[in-house]
Every structure is written in structure tokens, then in C-alpha cells.
Amino acid sequence: MNARAPQHDNVVTQSLAQIGQCGLFLLTLLAAIPRSFRYLRETVRQLWFVGAMSLTIIMVCGLFVGMVLMLQLYHVLSIFGGTSASGMVVALSVYRELGPVVTALLFAGRAGTAVTAEIGLMRATDQIDAMEMMAVDPIAYVATPRFLAGLIAMPLLCCVFCAMAIFGGHLVGVTWLGVDNGTFWSNMTAQVDVHTDIVNGVLLKSLAFGAVVSLIAVFQGFTTPPTSEGVAYATTRTVVASSIAILALDFVLTAFLM
Amino acid sequence: MSQPRSSYAVGTGLFIVLGFAALAYLATQTSSVANVHQGDSYVVDAQFTNIGQLKERAPVKIAGVRVGQVQSITLTPDRDVAEVKLSIDKSYNHIPLDSVATIFTSGLLGDQYVGIDYGSSKQTVAAGGTLARTKSTQPLEEMLGKFFGAGGVVDNVGGSYAVKAGFSNVGTLSAGAPVKMAGVVIGSVQSVHADPVKLNAQVVLSIDKRYNAIPDDSSAAVFTSGLIGSQYVAIQPGGSPEMLKDGDEMILTQSAMQLEDLIGKFLVNGSPSDKKDAGNGGK
Structure with a gap:
């Protein structure tokens, strides 16, 4: 589990080795879930750190995404006299795509990097080795709680994001631009489906993104070279790999779920 | 030590409550609960020669009020007739047998739905019964x-x-x-x-x-x-x-x-x- 990435000179084999190690690491994480129940308090503390502490950025960003979406839609739809559909379009696009994806990208930037840097520094300062010396399983104590916390926090954050986006859309559309309040809500409720949009869109997608981002963050932290340069590099790689994984997975999930 | 721990425990609890509150808000306020609410309902068959763009879960309306949804659309194997199963709320169980099921379009470009116009028969459609009188969708090309x-x-x-x-x-x-x-x-x-x-x-x-x-x-x-x-x-x-x-x-x-x-x-x-x-x- 503490195996450093073996040195490969080829980019392709390097990436393949990374993906393979990441998959094996996921199995180790999942196998450690029963053991990590002993450290439930640690999981709650991580949930506080990656979830509750991310609320501000998620809420502010959700608000602005909803506002700008409404602003753009209003000007396009007013060409066709279809501004009454703007609330519906805001809701559908936020639930199906923007909510989970933007939340996951923000989550990777806000929480994923912090987790990678923290674990990387733990490695660099030999804290991980010290835990092993004290017969504390670092996977069960460090990795799995952070993974589970990300898994739980992402859907909740995504729901908050979506609710704020709807609020922002309502603020701009109804309060400022004069879309009728009744048609705003009735068109939305008529078209949003609980199963396809909220369960499949918001919850399932954000759960998958949460798993991917947390896995990448924890994995990068554990496999980083224990130097200050290595930690910096691993933090960058968390953001890059998470972003690519989120957007690619989003396409796959959309293709399967829609 | 106990003070910060309890503070983050409370904060985490607040975060979880807020998340679930947001989810409940999304699920109830911005989506139609009626779309998912499947109370007691009964199924009625109707056969159409052309269903146009009618889809499953499209609304079934009486006098413009939603009373149920389209459960399934199948093609009768040996005839070119679409068999549409309408799932109608149990509380509307007094639909006359000679009612006419028509496929309407909401607005010019809207989705299609099944409207039921009451007939005058004393008999009502039972569960599993068939609405014999139907009017199919009017393709735009024909109307033009x-x-x-x-x-x-x-x-x-x-x-x-x-x-x-x-x-x-x-x-x-x-x-x-x-x-x-x-x-x-x-x-x-x-x-x-x-x-x-x-x-x-x-x-x-x-x-x-x-x-x-x-x-x-x-x-x-x-x-x-x-x-x-x-x-x-x-x-x-x-x-x-x-x-x-x-x-x-x-x-x-x-x-x-x-x-x-x-x-x-x-x-x-x-x-x-x-x-x-x-x-x-x-x-």
C-alpha cells in the first residue's frame, strides 16, 4: 500500500500503471471500511472538513451559476418569446449537468487538494510510518475516512448547489427581469422528473463524482514522493486527474442514464 | 479538546441536515410530485391508429386536469394499431364506457397527452377495460x-x-x-x-x-x-x-x-x- 510508483519512462505505461495502482488502492480502501468503523469520529471530522467547510464556496458558486444561466437564457429565449420556459431550462440544465459537474470540480479544487496535501505531508514527515509502528492501520485511519467523507459530502453539496442555483435563477429571472413567478415554477415542476433528473442526475452523478474525486485525492496523497516538491506535484495532479475524470465520467454517465 | 470536537460535530450535523433539506426542496418544490406519485390506480386500454409523439408517462387528462399517465405503448403484433395502456387514478373511476380518448398536443410545439371526453353511457370503464372510441393524433402534415x-x-x-x-x-x-x-x-x-x-x-x-x-x-x-x-x-x-x-x-x-x-x-x-x-x- 505504501508502494511508490515504479519508475516508467514511457508516458503510456506510466499512466496505465497509475490507473492500475489506483484500482488496487480502491480495493484496499473498500476492504478497510469495516476496520475504519473504529475511527468513526475521524470520518465525522473529515466530513466536517471536506463537506461543511466547502459549503461557502459551493453556495456562492451555485448562486452565481444560476444567476448567469438565467441571464443568458432570458436574452436568448426572449428572441422567441419563450422566457416562460427559462426557469425550466435552468432547473434541467443545473440538475442534469451543471450541478454535479461544477460541484465536483469545485470539490476537487477545494477538498481534494487539501486531502492530497495533508496525506502527502503526513508521508513526507513520516507520520504514516509512525502509525504503522503504533499498529494503527493508516489505510483504515487516514485513507478510508477521507474517502467515505467525500462520498457522503458530494451528493449533499450538490443538492445545496442546485438549490442555490434555482434560487439565483429565480432572483435574476423573476425579481429582476420580470419573468412571471407562477410560470417560472409551474413550467419547472411540469418538466422536472424526480427519477430522471433528481435521482439519476443530481444524486447518482454526484455520488460517482464524489467517489472518483476522493479516490484520486487519497491515492495521490499516498503515492506521492515524500518531498516538498512531490507534495506540490501530487496536489496539481489531483486537480488535473480529477477534472479529466469528472468530465469523462460525466459523458459516460449521461450516455447511460439518459 | 472536547470543545472543538463538539463544534465540528455540530457543524457536520448542520451540514448533513442542510444537504438533506436541499434535496427535499429539489424533490418537492421544483419537480412535480404528481409525476412520481402513483397512488391507487387502474389501467384502461385504448387503441390508436397513430400516437404521434406520445410517450410513456405522458399525462392523461380529463377536462384539462391530470388524472393519470400513459403506462405503456405497444404495437399490436398483427395490426398497425398502437395499444396504449392508461393508468388512471382510482378516484376517477366513473368514466363512461363510450368516452372518447383523444391524443392532443399542448400548445403548438408542446408535448402530447391523452385527453378523455366523457360520453353519456351509464356504464363505466372497469379496470382492464377498453376505451373503444379513440381519436388519433393529427399529423401536422395532414393539417397543413x-x-x-x-x-x-x-x-x-x-x-x-x-x-x-x-x-x-x-x-x-x-x-x-x-x-x-x-x-x-x-x-x-x-x-x-x-x-x-x-x-x-x-x-x-x-x-x-x-x-x-x-x-x-x-x-x-x-x-x-x-x-x-x-x-x-x-x-x-x-x-x-x-x-x-x-x-x-x-x-x-x-x-x-x-x-x-x-x-x-x-x-x-x-x-x-x-x-x-x-x-x-x-x-
Whole structure:
């Protein structure tokens, strides 16, 4: 589990080795879930750190995404006299795509990097080795709680994001631009489906993104070279790999779920 | 040590509560609970010859109020009839047996739904019963066809007969242009080509079989719809007892008016003969 990435000179084999190690690491994480129940308090503390502490950025960003979406839609739809559909379009696009994806990208930037840097520094300062010396399983104590916390926090954050986006859309559309309040809500409720949009869109997608981002963050932290340069590099790689994984997975999930 | 721990525990609890509150808000306030609410309902069959864009879970409405949804749409294997199962709320179980199920479109571009108009029968549709009287969706093409008088007439292959007509000038008439009688489309122009011997334009008109009582001394004229519209062939009925048959040639024709000719008639030095030469030379 503490195996450093073996040195490969080829980019392709390097990436393949990374993906393979990441998959094996996921199995180790999942196998450690029963053991990590002993450290439930640690999981709650991580949930506080990656979830509750991310609320501000998620809420502010959700608000602005909803506002700008409404602003753009209003000007396009007013060409066709279809501004009454703007609330519906805001809701559908936020639930199906923007909510989970933007939340996951923000989550990777806000929480994923912090987790990678923290674990990387733990490695660099030999804290991980010290835990092993004290017969504390670092996977069960460090990795799995952070993974589970990300898994739980992402859907909740995504729901908050979506609710704020709807609020922002309502603020701009109804309060400022004069879309009728009744048609705003009735068109939305008529078209949003609980199963396809909220369960499949918001919850399932954000759960998958949460798993991917947390896995990448924890994995990068554990496999980083224990130097200050290595930690910096691993933090960058968390953001890059998470972003690519989120957007690619989003396409796959959309293709399967829609 | 205990103070920060309890503070983050409270904060985490607040975060989880807020997350679930947001989820409940999304699920109840911004989506239709009625879409997912499947209370006690019963299923009624209805058969349609054309369901258009009707989809599963489309609403079923009585007097515009949603009472249920479309459960499934299947094609009857041996007939070209769509079998639609309507799942209707139990509280609306007094639908007369002779009610009419119609597929409507909400608005011009909206989704389609099934509307049920009550009949007058004392008997009501039981669960698993069938609404025998249905009205299928009206395809937009058919409706437009009714407005413009075209529709299935023009392309009615086999249901038409061909009549020839020679014109000294067809203007911009081209194959596919409508053939009208009394302003109503009765067929289309099948082909336009120049006759190498008679040195005029031979136009083959394909006329719908229903209009088989056109006298053989009727005249054909190339007209323009409006000032800048496309050209069409107008048939003015004659008085002969003999009717036009397949392969006949119409003798009386009136060529297309050309703007140059018209102007030439106004001007003294107009030269229709030049025009004619030019027309023949360019055949």
C-alpha cells in the first residue's frame, strides 16, 4: 500500500500503471471500511472538513451559476418569446449537468487538494510510518475516512448547489427581469422528473463524482514522493486527474442514464 | 479538546441536515410530485391508429386536469394499431364506457397527452377495460395539407392519370408544380420538356383519378400565384360531353405571361415577334 510508483519512462505505461495502482488502492480502501468503523469520529471530522467547510464556496458558486444561466437564457429565449420556459431550462440544465459537474470540480479544487496535501505531508514527515509502528492501520485511519467523507459530502453539496442555483435563477429571472413567478415554477415542476433528473442526475452523478474525486485525492496523497516538491506535484495532479475524470465520467454517465 | 470536537460535530450535523433539506426542496418544490406519485390506480386500454409523439408517462387528462399517465405503448403484433395502456387514478373511476380518448398536443410545439371526453353511457370503464372510441393524433402534415389543399393528392402514384398539354411558353413552370382547378390542387406537373418537332413545350400533367370528369375541351393555362409566387397550371373546364382520359392531349392552352410581353404591350415599340424568336432559339 505504501508502494511508490515504479519508475516508467514511457508516458503510456506510466499512466496505465497509475490507473492500475489506483484500482488496487480502491480495493484496499473498500476492504478497510469495516476496520475504519473504529475511527468513526475521524470520518465525522473529515466530513466536517471536506463537506461543511466547502459549503461557502459551493453556495456562492451555485448562486452565481444560476444567476448567469438565467441571464443568458432570458436574452436568448426572449428572441422567441419563450422566457416562460427559462426557469425550466435552468432547473434541467443545473440538475442534469451543471450541478454535479461544477460541484465536483469545485470539490476537487477545494477538498481534494487539501486531502492530497495533508496525506502527502503526513508521508513526507513520516507520520504514516509512525502509525504503522503504533499498529494503527493508516489505510483504515487516514485513507478510508477521507474517502467515505467525500462520498457522503458530494451528493449533499450538490443538492445545496442546485438549490442555490434555482434560487439565483429565480432572483435574476423573476425579481429582476420580470419573468412571471407562477410560470417560472409551474413550467419547472411540469418538466422536472424526480427519477430522471433528481435521482439519476443530481444524486447518482454526484455520488460517482464524489467517489472518483476522493479516490484520486487519497491515492495521490499516498503515492506521492515524500518531498516538498512531490507534495506540490501530487496536489496539481489531483486537480488535473480529477477534472479529466469528472468530465469523462460525466459523458459516460449521461450516455447511460439518459 | 472536547470543545472543538463538539463544534465540528455540530457543524457536520448542520451540514448533513442542510444537504438533506436541499434535496427535499429539489424533490418537492421544483419537480412535480404528481409525476412520481402513483397512488391507487387502474389501467384502461385504448387503441390508436397513430400516437404521434406520445410517450410513456405522458399525462392523461380529463377536462384539462391530470388524472393519470400513459403506462405503456405497444404495437399490436398483427395490426398497425398502437395499444396504449392508461393508468388512471382510482378516484376517477366513473368514466363512461363510450368516452372518447383523444391524443392532443399542448400548445403548438408542446408535448402530447391523452385527453378523455366523457360520453353519456351509464356504464363505466372497469379496470382492464377498453376505451373503444379513440381519436388519433393529427399529423401536422395532414393539417397543413387541409389548409393548402395539397396533402396526399400530389404524390398519389397510381391514383392519377396523365394528360399532355403543349404550351408555346411555360415561363418558369417546373416539374412538381401544382395543377389546379377552381383554385384547388388536383394534381401536379409530371414533366416539362421541349418538343423537337412542334417546337413548343410539352407538359405532362398528372391529375388525381378522383377528378375524371374534366371535359376534353378544357383549357390549360400557366398562371402565377400572386405577383412573385411560383407558377402553376390552371385548368378551366370546357363544355364537351367527352372527358379527358389518360394520355389525352389538351388542345386549348394559354402560355405564361411574361413580364417583357406585358411591358411590350404597353409600349408602342414592343416586339412580340422578337420574343418568340428568342424563345424558340433557346429551346
